[in-house]
Amino acid sequence: MNFVKTLAVAATAAVGLTGAAFADGHEKTKVGFIYVGPVGDFGWSYEHDQGRKAVVEAFGDKVETTYVESVPEGPDAERVIRQMAQSGHDLIFTTSFGYMNPTIKVAKQFPDVKFEHATGYQRADNVSTYSGRFYEGRTVIGHIAGKMTETNKIGYIASFPIPEVVRGINAAYLAAKKANPDVEFKIVWVSTWFDPGKEADAANALIEQGVDVIMQHTDSPAAMTIAEEKGIYAFGQASDMKEFGPNARLSSIIDNWGPYYVSRVQAVMDGTWESTDTWDGIAPGLTEIGEFSDKIPADVQAEATAIKDAIVAGELHSFTGPINKQDGTPWLAEGETADDGTLLGMNFYVEGIEGELPN
Amino acid sequence: MDFSALNPIALVASLVVAATPLLFAALGELVTEKSGVLNLGVEGMMIFGAICGFAISVESGSPWLGLVAAAIGGALISLIFGVLTQVLLSNQVATGLALTMFGLGLAALIGQPYAGIKPPSFPKLDLPVLSDLPVIGPLLFQYDYMVYVSLALTVGIWLFLTRSRAGLVLRAVGENHDAAHSLGYNVILIRLAAIAFGGACAGLGGAYLSLIRVPQWTEGMTAGAGWIALAIVVFASWKPWRVLLGAYLFGGVTILQLNLQALGISIQSQYLSMTPYLVTIIVLVIMSADRSRAALNAPASLGRVFHKTG
Numbered sequence: 001m002n003f004v005k006t007l008a009v010a011a012t013a014a015v016g017l018t019g020a021a022f023a024d025g026h027e028k029t030k031v032g033f034i035y036v037g038p039v040g041d042f043g044w045s046y047e048h049d050q051g052r053k054a055v056v057e058a059f060g061d062k063v064e065t066t067y068v069e070s071v072p073e074g075p076d077a078e079r080v081i082r083q084m085a086q087s088g089h090d091l092i093f094t095t096s097f098g099y100m101n102p103t104i105k106v107a108k109q110f111p112d113v114k115f116e117h118a119t120g121y122q123r124a125d126n127v128s129t130y131s132g133r134f135y136e137g138r139t140v141i142g143h144i145a146g147k148m149t150e151t152n153k154i155g156y157i158a159s160f161p162i163p164e165v166v167r168g169i170n171a172a173y174l175a176a177k178k179a180n181p182d183v184e185f186k187i188v189w190v191s192t193w194f195d196p197g198k199e200a201d202a203a204n205a206l207i208e209q210g211v212d213v214i215m216q217h218t219d220s221p222a223a224m225t226i227a228e229e230k231g232i233y234a235f236g237q238a239s240d241m242k243e244f245g246p247n248a249r250l251s252s253i254i255d256n257w258g259p260y261y262v263s264r265v266q267a268v269m270d271g272t273w274e275s276t277d278t279w280d281g282i283a284p285g286l287t288e289i290g291e292f293s294d295k296i297p298a299d300v301q302a303e304a305t306a307i308k309d310a311i312v313a314g315e316l317h318s319f320t321g322p323i324n325k326q327d328g329t330p331w332l333a334e335g336e337t338a339d340d341g342t343l344l345g346m347n348f349y350v351e352g353i354e355g356e357l358p359n
Numbered sequence: 360m361d362f363s364a365l366n367p368i369a370l371v372a373s374l375v376v377a378a379t380p381l382l383f384a385a386l387g388e389l390v391t392e393k394s395g396v397l398n399l400g401v402e403g404m405m406i407f408g409a410i411c412g413f414a415i416s417v418e419s420g421s422p423w424l425g426l427v428a429a430a431i432g433g434a435l436i437s438l439i440f441g442v443l444t445q446v447l448l449s450n451q452v453a454t455g456l457a458l459t460m461f462g463l464g465l466a467a468l469i470g471q472p473y474a475g476i477k478p479p480s481f482p483k484l485d486l487p488v489l490s491d492l493p494v495i496g497p498l499l500f501q502y503d504y505m506v507y508v509s510l511a512l513t514v515g516i517w518l519f520l521t522r523s524r525a526g527l528v529l530r531a532v533g534e535n536h537d538a539a540h541s542l543g544y545n546v547i548l549i550r551l552a553a554i555a556f557g558g559a560c561a562g563l564g565g566a567y568l569s570l571i572r573v574p575q576w577t578e579g580m581t582a583g584a585g586w587i588a589l590a591i592v593v594f595a596s597w598k599p600w601r602v603l604l605g606a607y608l609f610g611g612v613t614i615l616q617l618n619l620q621a622l623g624i625s626i627q628s629q630y631l632s633m634t635p636y637l638v639t640i641i642v643l644v645i646m647s648a649d650r651s652r653a654a655l656n657a658p659a660s661l662g663r664v665f666h667k668t669g
Binding site: 037038039040041042070155186187188189190192194195196197198200201202204205206208209211220221222225226228229243244354355 | 474
């Protein structure tokens with residue numbers, strides 16, 4: 001009896017599906033995602049996958065999503081992207097900077113497939129780019145870091161010297177310096193997006209040098225765990241990371257990709273998708289600031305909130321002159337703000353940061 | 360440059376912590392390879408040990424129980440490889456690679472509920488007087504217990520391989536399985552035991568990472584350590600003491616470059632990152648340049664399929 005019932009339900013479902021497919025002329029929209037880390041990294045890739053889940057929730061049966069995780073940047077990425085394009089995907093999100101060239105290359109061979117590349121700067125007719133103005137978030141947490149450090153040494157765990165990361169360091173430094181003129185940044189490049197062991201070692205090395213607040217631009221919560229263990233402060237990166245450092249976490253920069261992904265999938269369904277360049281900050285909600293820890297004094301919380309509100313209102317730009325480059329050459333004059341072109345290609349430290357930018 | 364801010368004692372201490380997971384995994388793989396089996400699944404066994412150890416520690420509240428579970432877990436998953444390659448005679452390279460992928464996937468599955476949980480902290484050695492000595496204390500007597508276990512294991516494996524009859528039999532199986540077989544030794548059983556031992560060690564290495572070095576569970580957290588362990592075995596030309604040297608060298612280079620950067624000394628981190636691999640390649644070149652030496656070092660039956668009729 002049950003078996004028959006199951007069969008009947010299945011048959012109805014099948015009829016329903018084909019009916020729907022016929023009704024609007026095409027089948028489910030197939031959307032693919034390629035992640036640089038595991039979806040369980042509780043950082044960058046995790047948040048992209050939350051975005052994918054938002055797409056599933058928004059469109060239900062009308063969409064089919066697939067993802068491939070832990071895809072190394074390089075030749076292997078091209079193979080994975082091509083495979084996805086070949087297997088009938090309508091829209092493919094490649095979610096790491098290093099996928100830029102492979103995405104462009106594969107996109108040329110599959111003009112009917114739409115591609116979206118995160119954090120890159122190369123576009124094509126069927127390749128959009130999108131990213132968050134995470135540096136706006138860095139301005140807010142940089143201010144908090146400057147106020148909270150007692151040793152006046154802030155540690156920064158960086159991944160690769162690409163503009164996105166350099167921009168984050170500069171924005172955080174400028175904000176921290178403004179909040180606390182004695183502040184000093186110690187930057188460690190780990191040459192990886194995801195390696196909890198190495199990230200933890202980097203955190204330990206920084207703490208050894210007297211750092212008492214850590215910021216990171218890598219994907220795992222390892223540094224947060226070490227900060228918790230050693231009793232210093234840190235910030236969640238890409239994801240809130242609160243559970244990894246209930247005492248250590250001061251605030252966080254959260255990437256909220258969901259609304260963007262939903263709107264892009266909708267555009268493909270409607271046939272209105274166009275190659276665009278999206279770069280959204282705190283105001284449109286792509287970049288979010290996590291809840292403030294009660295370890296932050298009320299006046300500092302108020303200042304941070306004021307900075308955030310000013311950014312949202314468009315009254316404050318993270319890079320407002322006068323700012324000199326590291327070598328002392330002037331970059332922005334008094335009151336001048338940086339244009340997006342310079343920001344997107346940023347390959348220099350601002351004045352005051354010590355150490356040489358690797359290339 | 361101001362090197363005075365660089366504390367050599369702290370540097371050595373973090374070097375040891377960074378090297379210990381590699382040391383465990385590489386020692387296990389050394390024994391496996393000495394028996395003539397090439398198991399490329401070290402990464403999979405490590406990550407599986409990492410989650411087994413983490414899960415059991417959290418559930419039981421005892422890090423020791425977690426370590427035991429990690430060793431058992433690593434051994435069990437390695438026995439899948441053992442049965443496939445030794446009983447069903449599958450290709451060792453392909454099966455080892457499959458084991459890595461299987462281990463990564465299974466660990467991710469088991470690990471779902473354990474993200475963001477803090478494991479019980481691991482006790483450190485605290486000897487009266489000795490641990491409190493200046494310089495010597497932090498340098499020698501203040502590590503967590505597993506560091507001493509890993510060092511004891513190095514000595515134990517060296518003694519076993521060079522000084523014991525059982526070790527001689529294991530090496531005989533690795534050098535010439537047909538001869539060992541004709542002498543009446545059960546090649547398959549001996550190899551299965553070596554594989555399980557290798558798995559248990561890799562499991563311990565993984566658990567060291569998730570319970571002591573980081574300590575947290577994150578998917579894929581071994582991030583290639585298993586592959587480095589494989590390289591170390593070759594670098595060490597299958598000798599336990601050189602495995603120790605290799606692991607500390609690999610760990611040391613990583614720690615040194617991170618600390619130098621924190622000091623603000625600009626070095627291209629890429630150069631330092633590739634140094635250990637470069638050294639491995641150079642060692643390989645030197646070894647293979649002298650064919651008789653290479654033949655002496657690598658187990659002669661390494662990776663070859665054994666069949667009783669063969």
